[in-house]
Amino acid sequence: MVEYVEPIADGVSAPSPSAARARSLAPRLTWVLNEALLFPVVGLYVITLTAALPRELLSDSWFVIFGGHFVAHHGLPSHDTLTIWTHGRHWVDQQWLGQLYFYGLYALGGIKLALLGHVAAAGSAFVIAIVAARRLGGSVRSVCWIALPSIFLLIWSSWNARAQSIAVLLFVLIAWLLIRDARAQSRRVFLVFPLLVLWANVHGTAITGGLLVALYGLTYAFERRREPLRTWLPRAAVLSLTPIACVFASPYASSLPGYYHRMLINPGFRDHVTEWRPTAPDFQTAPFYLLAFLAVWLIGRQRGRLVRYEQVLLAVTLLMGLQTLRGVLWFTLVALMLVPALLDGALKPNTAAMRFGLLNRALITASAAGIFMTLIAVSAKPAAWFERSYPQPVLAAVQRVEAKNPHVRVFANEQYADWLLLRRPELYGRVAYDVRFELISRKQLERLVDIRQQVEGWQKAMAPYGLFVLRKGIESDLAKGLLRERGAHLEYRGHDVIVISRLRSSA
Secondary structure, eight states: OOOOOOOOOGGGGGOOHHHHHHHHHHHHHHHHHHHHTHHHHHHHHHHHHHHHHHHOOOHHHHHHHHHHHHHHHHHHHHHEEEEETTTTTTTOOTTTTHHHHHHHHHHHHHHHHHHHHHHHHHHHHHHHHHHHHHTTTOOOHHHHHHHHHHHHHHHHHHHSSTHHHHHHHHHHHHHHHHHHHHHHGGGGGGGGGHHHHHHHOOOOTTTHHHHHHHHHHHHHHHHHHTTTTHHHHHHHHHHHHHHHTTTOOSSSSGGHHHHHHHHHHHHHHHHOGGSSOOOSSSSHHHHHHHHHHHHHHHHHHGGGGHHHHHHHHHHHHHHHHHGGGGGGHHHHHHHHHHHHHHHHHHHHHOSSSSSSHHHHHHHHHHHHHHHHHHHHHHHHHHHHHOOOOOOOOHHHHHHHHHHHHHHEEEEOOHHHHHHHHHHGGEEEEESSOOOOOGGGHHHHHHHHHHHHTTTTTTTHOOOOEEEEETTTTHHHHHHHHHHTTTTEEEEEEETTEEEEESEEEEO
């Protein structure tokens, strides 16, 4: 078959449409091949994230699904009716939109689709951070070096499938918009405001996003303080003050000040909730301290590679990471975007790296195939594979006890409480507490610790309950103590769960 070539002036033939398309795609193909080393890095993260989904299904995961179920069927809550310890307390369900996202996926495709929604959010955040690092001047080599410890940190700081998965994506988008505007002013920076409004209805960390935007507004004003006011003050005021309105743009607007205060300044959290404790040096946090020292050292040597706001962003998120374990996540993502460009300034140029076309193509193909095959394999798994830490025999044991005592009160570990409430709506108002620790007083948190340690008076605190769903390890000694009580019976033991019933209980 002869390809048609349209003649043009001066006897020169115009390229056919197919040849023109090939030439237009050539630069894009060259760009993709030059980025080949990043594909295995992304593949490592996404494949590990997807393959580990059963371990990412935890108490917060069940709460976000159950919370969405509650909102979908009963509307936005105002006072708690679900647990005994917090019954009647003002409930600010700030995460309602994030809950609806996960519950919507759960209603459509069960726990499998809900968890894949977590993969989509967390994986997208990681990919966008990688792209941002390259666009901000980091070489492929430096991005790969920084990505490896970042993946380790992200494994334990963000792999719990929960509303925060969406917040991580919003954080990366907002940080990138602010950084780009700090380098080259653009109206696109105002996209941070709708993203903040969305975040304010997805997860309580919206206050972090608001802080970053407000800091950018203040930094912008500081840098232009010697210029005429009319040239910078309106923009600086909008960027500094509007974030405050955005983080309160919620159906719970009037209650959010108290909610944010409880979440940020709650001494009970720092004393008794692991992720709110300061980040102490150990094996798990070693990559964080490595990245922190590297960032500080590189800023000292290569400060000119970062604009002022980028330095502020690294400093603020580093302080957040030192303050609490949960803050490590934000520093990790910022370091992934900014530190590669700093590292390039300290390393010798490597112009000969990755110019092997066949090897590059093999890396890209293998990475894409690995991600695709992992997603297919995991999607083919039954629901029981994802819920292996939440076995059906536990529900059967609870149902047996309920059949004998329909009004039995349940003392369940926070890992199982919301799972039970989702699967057994009959338990509404009869479970002791759940994962909403912001509703629990410091005195109640201390009581919970005393019960687990069997401090004097623990039997009295447990007297109203006739059914116990406990977690092996942290509550094994408590289970042994309960089984010594008169009328106690072991209903189930396995999969890290212990279910005990007790005949003498107050309804």
